[in-house]
Amino acid sequence: MTETRYDVLGLGNAIVDVIARTDDDFLAKQNLNKGAMTLIEEGQAERLFQAMGPAEIISGGCAANTASGVASLGGRAAFIGKVRKDTLGDLFAQNIRAFGVDFGTLPAISGPATARSFILVTPDGERTMNTYLGACQGLGPDDVAKEAVEGSAFTYLEGYLWDPPLAKEAFRKAAHMAHGAARKVALTLSDAFCVDRYRDEFMELLRSRLVDILFANEHELKSLFTTEDFETALAGLRETGALGVVTRGPAGAMTVTREETFEVPAFPIERLVDTTGAGDLFAGGFLFGLARGLPEKECLRLGALAAAEVIQHIGARPQRSLEEMAQQEGLAV
């Protein structure tokens, strides 16, 4: 195996988050599905934008957040995703590059605007996402940069890529390309409703061993194995043969394989503000550790640390240097 150019390459929807604080009454009035990611059309997006609280714009996107987390830890990261050449596309590109992430996907110069997710954050810290996919619908196999995929220790793919029409082809192409270069492929299930939409295809990705590492939270895992029982879902995960990484919010996180289970507690926080990006940053910390050859339990700790940073402020990108935080915790690599 040749030397790697990147620790992690993320492939995902390139999205800016339009974020406002709200209360549960607003979610109820607007018929929003609390805690979930719901796809919306342009007209719905505009109505929600005008109805929601004072909005701020912060770059987001699941795999993009993960790549930013890897870079903030001092890792080498790249991202593939489609924006349009417009004000918010420029913001997305500036933000991810300023984190030190290589981002070279050509922006669309026509067609729908850069994607945005309207995120409502309730006082309990839960986030409710409503996503207009816009330019993400233009992501396709031609955007999969061979040298980036073949040079990355891990190619990280989001389940959300099943939503835009051509992106799953990009996903499969990248995964096969990574395996062809003897690299590893990771998938995050993204969202329990997303699993609901594409359960059979996600199971097939695991059965065919196109995915080596699966990231999921409890809800997504139960949805994948259509069970209400967490232990049953874990047993299903073990059977797939993949390395399972399961996040459980304040209950911590665990890795699961056929042979072993490791668990770590959640990293202590002062105040829960906004859970947006918690799973994304967890994956970033975990994969960074794995790429640097750390034992799984240390990787879990890095994931927990990165998630703890991001849930203590609004927005899904780190505000502090995760590398400095890791050093302070004796988790330096």
Added chain:
Amino acid sequence: MTETRYDVLGLGNAIVDVIARTDDDFLAKQNLNKGAMTLIEEGQAERLFQAMGPAEIISGGCAANTASGVASLGGRAAFIGKVRKDTLGDLFAQNIRAFGVDFGTLPAISGPATARSFILVTPDGERTMNTYLGACQGLGPDDVAKEAVEGSAFTYLEGYLWDPPLAKEAFRKAAHMAHGAARKVALTLSDAFCVDRYRDEFMELLRSRLVDILFANEHELKSLFTTEDFETALAGLRETGALGVVTRGPAGAMTVTREETFEVPAFPIERLVDTTGAGDLFAGGFLFGLARGLPEKECLRLGALAAAEVIQHIGARPQRSLEEMAQQEGLAV
């Protein structure tokens, strides 16, 4: 005097803030004037945007922040300022209206883009602003809405209005209109360098009594009276006959008239994150109290409380309900 429709009408530059954390080295390398507001052209703006850290976009603008603070306290507020009809103009309008501020100024449909201020926040919490005025240059006397000015207890004007070419005419028109309706006029000096640019005109506004209330921090006040000595500057302020409201950061704030001086300490905070908007929110709290007939010392306390909220997070608009905070502190109106 007829009943008021608004407690405070703000007239100012309608700006979105493009904010990134940075360090002092970056400010030095870019030759940025730490703590000041510097005007920049479009090309400089683009270069700074690409060089700065990961950027977020949060609505700003001095008088607009003040109006948002008044609304967050439960007051009735309006704002006059010029955006262009574009993505960031839409964000500005959404944000201020979502605070409950009446904002009816027609956006420009051609010409320069919505104004943006590139704000660099250093670890000490200081902010360094670099502003591209864009669409603000289109604000003129025709934008001064008579019924808003005549219906506002206080018309609040920013010194920054001297930067775009036509806005000072709008300023003067609004001030005379307010006095014609027996309302009060407040001016904030905005920035020590802004005072440097327009010292004679600001002094003339005070001497001619077109301004009833002057907001300033220590630096701005010293700049106005061209002295290094704070007491000398205070003496100059007393002589103007205006009600002077002077903010001193962690040293608290005071009101000064010919006859009296009141002082309050700064409101205690957990952590200083970003001073952007501190003076704007102070003015909002103070004017809200004054509009509701509170004694000056209580007005100062409301100002200190509003400023304390906004400096504990990134961005110059309140994230918590200032009304609830005031109630908790026994400062309810």
